[in-house]
Amino acid sequence: MVYQALYRVWRSQRFDDVIGQQAITQTLKNAIMQSQISHAYLFTGPRGTGKTSAAKILAKAVNCPNSKDGEPCNECEICRSITEGTQEDVIEIDAASNNGVEEIRLIRERANYAPTQAQYKVYIIDEVHMLSTGAFNALLKTLEEPKKNVIFILATTEPHKIPATIISRTQRFDFKRIATSDIVEHLAYVLEKSNIEYSKEALNVIAQAAEGGMRDGLSILDQAISFSNGTITLENALEVTGSLTYDMMDRFIVACKQEEPATCLQLLDEMLTSGKEPRRLLENLLVYCRDLLIYQKAPQLLAEKAQHLTETFKQSAKEISAEQIYAFIDVLNEAQNEIRFSTNPRIYLEVAVVKLAGKGLSEETVTANQTVADSQEVTQLKEQITELQKEVTQLKEQIGQPQTQTQPAQNKEKKATNTHYRLPKKRVFQVLKEATKKELTSVKEIWGDLLASLSVTQKAMLSASHPKAASPNGLVIAFDYEIICKKAANDQEFIAAVQNNISRMISGYKPDLVYITEESWPILRQEFLSGQEETVNESELTENETEGTEETEAKEEGLVVSKAQDLFGELITVKED
Numbered sequence: 226m227v228y229q230a231l232y233r234v235w236r237s238q239r240f241d242d243v244i245g246q247q248a249i250t251q252t253l254k255n256a257i258m259q260s261q262i263s264h265a266y267l268f269t270g271p272r273g274t275g276k277t278s279a280a281k282i283l284a285k286a287v288n289c290p291n292s293k294d295g296e297p298c299n300e301c302e303i304c305r306s307i308t309e310g311t312q313e314d315v316i317e318i319d320a321a322s323n324n325g326v327e328e329i330r331l332i333r334e335r336a337n338y339a340p341t342q343a344q345y346k347v348y349i350i351d352e353v354h355m356l357s358t359g360a361f362n363a364l365l366k367t368l369e370e371p372k373k374n375v376i377f378i379l380a381t382t383e384p385h386k387i388p389a390t391i392i393s394r395t396q397r398f399d400f401k402r403i404a405t406s407d408i409v410e411h412l413a414y415v416l417e418k419s420n421i422e423y424s425k426e427a428l429n430v431i432a433q434a435a436e437g438g439m440r441d442g443l444s445i446l447d448q449a450i451s452f453s454n455g456t457i458t459l460e461n462a463l464e465v466t467g468s469l470t471y472d473m474m475d476r477f478i479v480a481c482k483q484e485e486p487a488t489c490l491q492l493l494d495e496m497l498t499s500g501k502e503p504r505r506l507l508e509n510l511l512v513y514c515r516d517l518l519i520y521q522k523a524p525q526l527l528a529e530k531a532q533h534l535t536e537t538f539k540q541s542a543k544e545i546s547a548e549q550i551y552a553f554i555d556v557l558n559e560a561q562n563e564i565r566f567s568t569n570p571r572i573y574l575e576v577a578v579v580k581l582a583g584k585g586l587s588e589e590t591v592t593a594n595q596t597v598a599d600s601q602e603v604t605q606l607k608e609q610i611t612e613l614q615k616e617v618t619q620l621k622e623q624i625g626q627p628q629t630q631t632q633p634a635q636n637k638e639k640k641a642t643n644t645h646y647r648l649p650k651k652r653v654f655q656v657l658k659e660a661t662k663k664e665l666t667s668v669k670e671i672w673g674d675l676l677a678s679l680s681v682t683q684k685a686m687l688s689a690s691h692p693k694a695a696s697p698n699g700l701v702i703a704f705d706y707e708i709i710c711k712k713a714a715n716d717q718e719f720i721a722a723v724q725n726n727i728s729r730m731i732s733g734y735k736p737d738l739v740y741i742t743e744e745s746w747p748i749l750r751q752e753f754l755s756g757q758e759e760t761v762n763e764s765e766l767t768e769n770e771t772e773g774t775e776e777t778e779a780k781e782e783g784l785v786v787s788k789a790q791d792l793f794g795e796l797i798t799v800k801e802d
C-alpha cells in the first residue's frame with residue numbers, strides 16, 4: 226500500500242472531529258439542521274486549522290440524504306464521492322494556481338446549471354486571496370446574483386487581502402489557532418489508533434512546534450515516527466523539531482545568570498552543532514524565560530508543564546530577578562527580529578548570547594535598582610553622551626551629511642545608561658596618518674585564520690568586526706555593535722590574544738589595536754581626509770621628491786584621492802568646495 230501522510234489519513238470527516246473550532250462547527254451544524262444555508266461562506270484562519278476540512282464536511286452535510294444532527298453520514302455514495310474528490314457537483318479550486326479571470330468566468334457559467342447529482346453545487350475556493358483583481362470582480366458578480374442551489378466556500382489565511390465588497394457578501398468564520406493541549410490530545414488519539422507508543426513529553430514538544438496548526442502537528446508526528454524505533458520518545462521529538470532539550474536550556478540560563486559568556490557561547494555552539502534551528506532555539510529560550518516569570522508569580526499556571534520543571538529551573542526562578550528576566554526577553558526578542566531576514570543568523574545569535582551573559586545586562590538592572598549613589602554616575606554619563614551627540618552633529622555638519630540617524634531622545638538615554646562607547650579619535654587619526662594599503666591587505670589576508678585562532682568567546686566578539694585601516698604601528702577595527710566594541714576595548718585578555726596572534730601570523734607586526742564602531746567609520750574617515758588634506762599632500766610629496774613641487778592643484782587633488790585609495794583600498798569621493 227502506498228504510504229499516506231497522517232494528515233490525509235486523519236483528516237476530519239465530521240464536524241465533531243474538527244479539533245479546536247467548536248464554536249464554528251456548532252454554528253454550521255445548527256444552520257444545516259434549520260436549513261438556513263448561506264450562499265457564500267468565508268473561512269479565515271492560520272494554516273492547518275481545519276478550514277478546508279470544514280468546507281468539505283459542509284459540502285457533504287448539505288448534500289447527504291442521510292444527514293443527521295447536521296453531520297454527514299460519510300457512508301452514502303454522495304458522501305463518499307465528495308471525500309474522494311470525484312463528485313462533479315463539488316468543485317475544489319486552488320486559487321494559488323488558478324488566479325485568472327477566465328477561471329472564474331467559467332465558474333459563473335457552470336454555476337448557472339443546476340447540480341446534476343447532488344442537491345447543492347458547492348465551489349470551494351482555497352487561498353482565495355490569490356485571485357487577481359479581475360477574477361475578484363467576476364466572483365463579486367457571481368455573489369451578487371446568488372443562485373438557489375449554489376454555495377461558495379472561500380478559504381484564506383490572509384483575509385485582509387480580500388476586497389471588502391466580497392467579504393460583505395459572505396458569512397465569515399474565523400478559525401483559531403488550535404490550543405497546544407488539543408493538538409497533544411489528537412496526536413495521542415492518532416498514535417493509539419495506530420498502535421504506536423509514545424511519551425507525553427514528546428507530544429508536547431511536537432504540539433508546541435506545530436504553532437496551532439493540526440496539519441503541521443501531524444506532519445511533524447509523521448517525521449518523528451520515521452525517526453523512532455516504534456516508540457515516539459522525547460529525543461525523537463526534540464530532534465525532529467530542532468528544539469532545545471530542557472537540560473540545555475537549564476545549563477544555558479544558569480551560565481547567563483552567572484555571566485559566563487564563554488560557557489554560554491560553548492553551549493550555543495553545542496546547540497547549533499547538534500542541528501538546532503536558530504529560530505526555534507530563540508523561541509524555546511523565550512518560552513523558558515516566560516515560564517520562569519510565570520513560576521515566580523503564579524506557579525499553579527504551569528501545572529500542565531509540571532513534568533518539565535527541573536530542580537535547576539526552580540532554582541533559577543528563585544535566584545534570577547524579574548527585571549533580569551525581562552532584560553533576557555528583550556535581548557531574545559531583538560535577536561528574533563534580526564535573524565528574520567538574515568542569511569547568517571549565527572552572528573546575531575552569538576551577539577545576543579554575549580549580551581545575555583555580559584555584564585551589560587546586570588549593570589542595566591543594577592542601575593535600575595540603585596538609588597542616589599549611582600545617579601551621579603548616570604548624570605555624568607548622560608553629560609558625556611550629550612557631548613558626544615554634539616560632536617557627532619558637528620561632524621555630520623562638517624561633512625554635509627543629512628542627520629538621518631538622529632534617534633529619538635529617549636532611545637539615546639536608554640542606551641546612555643550603560644553602552645555608550647567613547648571613540649578614540651586621536652588614536653584613529655594617528656593610525657590613518659601612517660596607514661598603508663599593504664598593511665591593511667596583510668591583515669585582511671590573515672583575518673580568517675585570526676578568527677580561527679581565538680577562543681569561542683573571543684571569536685564571537687571579533688567576528689562582528691572588520692579591519693578598516695592599518696599602519697606599521699596601529700590597526701583600526703570597526704565593530705558592528707557598540708556593546709561589543711566597548712566590551713572588546715575593556716577586555717585585556719582579548720586585546721592580548723588578538724595582538725599576539727596577529728604578530729605570530731604577520732611576523733614582527735604587533736599593532737596597537739584601536740576599536741571603533743562601524744557606524745562611526747565613514748564619519749571619522751571623512752573628517753580625517755578633509756582635515757589632513759595639506760599634510761597628506763606634503764607627506765605624499767616628500768615620498769615622491771622626484772616629482773618636484775610644481776604640481777598643479779588638480780594634480781594635488783589627485784594625490785589626495787590616490788592617498789585615500791592607498792589607505793582604504795576603495796574609491797571615495799572628494800568633496801568639492
Ligand SMILES: [Zn+2]
Binds near residue numbers: 291292297298304305
Ligand atoms: Zn451521506
